[in-house]
Amino acid sequence: MDFAGAYSPDNLRFLADGLKLTLYVAAVSIVLSFVFGTIVGTLRYMRVPVLSPVLAVIVETLRNLPLLLIIFFIQFALPEIGFKFTVTAGVITALTLFEAAMISEIVRAGLQSIPKGQTEAARSSGLGTYQTLRYIVLPQGLRRMVPPLVSQFISLLKDTSLAVIVALAELMHNAQIVMAQNHNYPIPILLLIALVYFAINYTLSLLSRRLEARTT
Amino acid sequence: MLDFSILTNHLPEYGEGFLNTIKASVFALLGSFVLGTIIAVFRISGFKPLRLIGAAYVEFIRNIPILIVVLFFFLGLPSLGFKLDGFQAGTLGLTVYTAAFIAEAIRAGIQSVPAGQTEAARSSGMTYMQTMLHVVLPQAIKLVIPPLSNQFINLIKNSSVLTIVSGFDLMYFADIISSETYVTFSTYIFAAVFYLLLTLPLSFAALALEKRLARSA
């Protein structure tokens, strides 16, 4: 093991470049998958004819496949039938699809956890379907969704590391390049990037706990 | 659009990968169940150092990518004098990673058993071990089964990281087939079907089980 050599300024700068791309890809995918996941989850909750069953099939398929396969498939198989992506866009698309499927399930479960009595009361007091959803179900449901949503976001950040297989220059990819410099580098480098992922994700989970404590 | 000759010409490769994916997932499930139970017991033990070890394990592992754990066993351990091949390192990595999640599920299950029961068992002369084994764990298991089945599905999906350490799993063989045939779309569609053959039935079973437990509760 060679900590001093592995943590040379050049190597650290190179890893920081990777981290920047990791955070960028994660942030964009979190926002997109949250938006799409909420829409899909709400549509499935509302049991829209035709649309909801179709979404159910898509969600179940995506949820039950390895993300690694989805990333590779989007990058290299979809172009065979005419859909092209740059590497960054392909990874963001794959992460968004997969995580949106997971998030839609969280949203649907959150909405379904609101007792039927409340929606019936709202409806009978003259609120429309949309208003009931907007003012009664969503606000309460969202609060219950915060902890599972944050842990899904943490998963997403961890999952960006799978983009190594399409050679996206994120943290994991750059770490592998640094590790190849010397056979004493793998443990120091793996330890360092593990601590980086941990610091970010643990902070997120602490924030989520505080948010949860404040709202209940 | 789908080239079925890929499937028929490469059935042995798909088959070998499929079997290895099942093997890795089953070994890792058994291993992570044992390890996860130990960690869970650590986390609720009355002895503070054990509690800290348990908490540190769960928080650290849950917040890092599985690939780091697998690469640690594949690339890192040899520099400390232990050598594991890609399949072993991958399966061990899956085990260590999944154990953190299973520990949390089991802990939640154990803590859902009312404290009064433990106290009653202890005061009727049972040791801590006996109370755990005969009173708490049997009840906790019921609550633990749905999250466990979800973890098993995650395990199968996560086992695809074996391809990165040359672990001869389904994804590895899909990579090999596509680089030999230059056919990407069909190769990975068939690989996806093989994964779904494993995960979809489990998914539906988990859902049915959850519903039944919810009704009986």
Next chain:
Amino acid sequence: MTKRTKKMSAVLLAGLFSLSALLGACSTTGGTNASGEAAGSAGSQLDAIKERGKLVVGVKYDTKLFGLKDPASGEVQGFDVDMAHALAKSILGDESKVELKEVTSKTRIPMLNNGDIDMVVATMTITDERKKEVDFSDVYFQAGQSLLVKKGSPIAGIDDVTADTTVMASKGATSIANIEAKVPGVKVLQFDNYQDAFNALKAGQGDALTTDDAILYGMAAQDPNYEVVGEPFSDEPYGIAVKKGETTLVEAVNKGLADMKSDGSYNEMYKKWIGKEPAAE
């Protein structure tokens, strides 16, 4: 209660958006953006390149001497990279009009066929199998397959490789079929790129790493505990690959290669990276 929840979720969302906007701003420097998207199939690829004013080339980022991303400078350097610049000079009149994209042995043909890149200059051996998928230029580098081992290894050449030897290789490389033909039953472990394969060799996961000698010399230069052993046991003529049917582009590349050879710039490039004059043809 509802009001507070609403406020909270609004804050959460606003935070996420601003975070991503912030990161979006800083990533444009380092990310691979759509600006380099190669043109579609309308017209010839050569016309598309000239219209765009930029050549999008797939090179390796993990192969010393040919295409290696240097952690210190963040630049990709090597023979293939210089070749890409020289071709830009020949085709577009300006050697700086190049956008490099990272490819691996596994991804280079899909990326070419998908239109992500105009051409592959990435230690790619010309084979009959690959000729069915892509079109190749004339040979621009003559390599041969060899073995990299840890110094002191009992393996001193291909004759020492037996069915009990474990050999590492990169997914999608010709070296796999070659060594399997030479040594029936040899155990081959395939990795996503050479860096991963070299990491695995260093971790003792196998006895030797096999690929073209030129790549192996680069690895040995990277870590002096490893050496290339034995004579090359195959011919690996490297070609520049373009999309099938782009004959005008192949002609332009071949003309560029011929000019480089006649004006001496090819020899210079070869000497700069390989350290000796190219063998006479």
